[in-house]
Amino acid sequence: MPTDASLRVQNTWALVAPISDQVGDLFYANLFRMDPTTKPLFAGNIDLQGRKLVQTLGFIVDHLEDPDRLLPAAQELAVRHVSYGVTRTQYASVGAALVKSLRQLLGTAFSPEDEAAWAEVYGGLSAAMIAAAYPDTSYTKV
Numbered sequence: 001m002p003t004d005a006s007l008r009v010q011n012t013w014a015l016v017a018p019i020s021d022q023v024g025d026l027f028y029a030n031l032f033r034m035d036p037t038t039k040p041l042f043a044g045n046i047d048l049q050g051r052k053l054v055q056t057l058g059f060i061v062d063h064l065e066d067p068d069r070l071l072p073a074a075q076e077l078a079v080r081h082v083s084y085g086v087t088r089t090q091y092a093s094v095g096a097a098l099v100k101s102l103r104q105l106l107g108t109a110f111s112p113e114d115e116a117a118w119a120e121v122y123g124g125l126s127a128a129m130i131a132a133a134y135p136d137t138s139y140t141k142v
């Protein structure tokens, strides 16, 4: 039985699908403004990176009810991110930039309840990613 938060995330992501090429551009603009420490980490082609991000977010959204597949993939992704120079506190910046981008793209179709659902789902997933990638540091919510 899907949770209310999963359904909200799936429904809002479906609204973004037709304009998914806009998500990456807006997301990185928001991220670099909200947390300038993230900008120097992205050395490669940002359009390509945006497409990878959107594709991976699609995988995550499609597998919210399938944690046996989602969690190992997310944990491996997080471990790879350590070698990109990503720090644990930057996960909160990514979550905030993502939610802001969705709000800007969807306008009133992105309700406060949808926003809370994204925060809940991203918060849970990023906590698991941080725990996998930075096992030496005790987890405090960022």
Ligand code: HEM
Pocket: 038, 041, 042, 043, 044, 045, 049, 052, 053, 056, 057, 077, 080, 081, 084, 086, 087, 090, 091, 092, 094, 125
């Ligand atoms: C749920 C959260 C995230 C998702 C779904 C995600 C997704 C991805 C994907 C699919 C890649 C391509 C390379 C690979 O698969 O290993 C990537 C690379 C990368 N991500 Fe993330 N990421 C997330 C969180 C973060 C965070 C918190 C940061 C911090 C700034 C970050 C920064 C980067 C960087 C710097 C690269 C390498 C870029 C390059 O090669 O130039 N990501 N990410």
